[in-house]
Amino acid sequence: MDTDLAASGRPPRPLTGRRVAVYLGAFFALVIGVNGIMMKLAVDTLPGTVVDSAYRASLAYNGEIAAAQAQAARAWRVAAHVERGADSRASVRIEARDGADLPVSGLVVSARLARPTDRRDDRPVRLAERDIGIYRGEAADVPPGQWDLVIEAERGGDRVYLSRNRVVLP
Structure with a gap:
């Protein structure tokens, strides 16, 4: 006695061309759907x-080289300190001194905490000159991990300083 016939009480359906076409169509629809989602x-x-x-x-590459050479000729020393608090706020302190070790004042300084892997997570830092040559600011909602501190300083609309430094915030 045939087991398929005995278990269901009816004979098994034959494999037809229409059934094979439906199976193939369903298979390729599934593959295309998963590829679309991925x-x-x-x-x-x-x-x-x-x-x-x-x-x-x-096109701007030669200009960047000239700006880097002019920055090196100024012999500025810019020290930055980044500290992350328990409230996920990061405070940034930047001190700029010229070649004669005098504070550099009157700059428009901006900073950015940039994620090395995803620029969508970048955090701008609003900086203001709090003392002669000392610029301070804060960024909100800064998770721990590796960041690049990007500092740009302008004077008279021209960029006079640019640096990128890796920092690890606990």
């Missing part, structure tokens, strides 16, 4: 590019 997740979690336009960055 592509969407990959694009949504992509941190982005470091440079929006490589062509424009290459």
